[in-house]
Amino acid sequence: MKEKVPEIIKNLEKRNITGYFANTKEQGLAIALSFVREGMIVSWGGSMTLEETGLKTEIRRLEQEGKIRLIDAHSINDPRLNHEARRRSLLANLYYMSTNAITLGGELMNIDGFGNRVAALAFGPEKVVILCGTNKITENLEDAYKRIKEVACPKNAARLGRSTPCIETGRCCECLVSNSTLCGTVTTTRFCNEKGRIHVILIDDSLGF
Numbered sequence: 001m002k003e004k005v006p007e008i009i010k011n012l013e014k015r016n017i018t019g020y021f022a023n024t025k026e027q028g029l030a031i032a033l034s035f036v037r038e039g040m041i042v043s044w045g046g047s048m049t050l051e052e053t054g055l056k057t058e059i060r061r062l063e064q065e066g067k068i069r070l071i072d073a074h075s076i077n078d079p080r081l082n083h084e085a086r087r088r089s090l091l092a093n094l095y096y097m098s099t100n101a102i103t104l105g106g107e108l109m110n111i112d113g114f115g116n117r118v119a120a121l122a123f124g125p126e127k128v129v130i131l132c133g134t135n136k137i138t139e140n141l142e143d144a145y146k147r148i149k150e151v152a153c154p155k156n157a158a159r160l161g162r163s164t165p166c167i168e169t170g171r172c173c174e175c176l177v178s179n180s181t182l183c184g185t186v187t188t189t190r191f192c193n194e195k196g197r198i199h200v201i202l203i204d205d206s207l208g209f
């Protein structure tokens with residue numbers, strides 16, 4: 001899919017989304033960190049890609065050095081405080097996430113159990129920086145939805161210890177399980193009215209699910 005990246009970046013541009021290509025995880029990480037400014041409030045959505053690229057490690061280091069403030073809801077176990085942190089993350093200066101799929105046309109498709117991650121993508125944080133492996137490129141929205149339901153959801157549900165049928169079967173049965181279903185909200189980002197707000201770094205690697 002690497003050869004499709006120039007076409008995707010061109011299509012992202014039409015959607016007011018800035019695209020970048022990185023040959024390696026290290027290059028992708030360097031681009032992602034170039035958005036950080038001293039004093040910023042930084043947050044992120046749940047993502048294996050952010051772990052695998054080393055982004056989370058670097059941001060935590062900057063926080064320890066007192067250069068930024070980090071809102072990391074995933075490190076908070078108390079349900080009330082965790083919920084509060086997710087709400088505050090919507091006002092971050094900089095929000096990192098991955099996307100569950102990106103089409104050749106430049107559309108981003110995401111699912112979210114509670115909705116805080118896709119809410120941040122749609123509105124709130126001043127800048128959203130998305131790190132995405134080329135394994136998440138799909139032909140179109142139909143394939144993106146299929147990929148999410150058959151690949152991303154079962155793997156993420158297992159990783160998060162949820163009780164969803166897709167973990168066992170690898171297939172979606174449109175479950176409705178409180179505090180377990182990952183498919184609370186499904187979003188397609190097809191245009192960003194605020195040019196310069198959303199940035200997508202496509203990395204030539206297999207990252208996340």
Ligand code: SF4
Nearest residue numbers: 153166172175182183
């Ligand atoms: S709706 Fe339920 S079964 Fe279907 S993919 Fe989502 S979590 Fe899995």
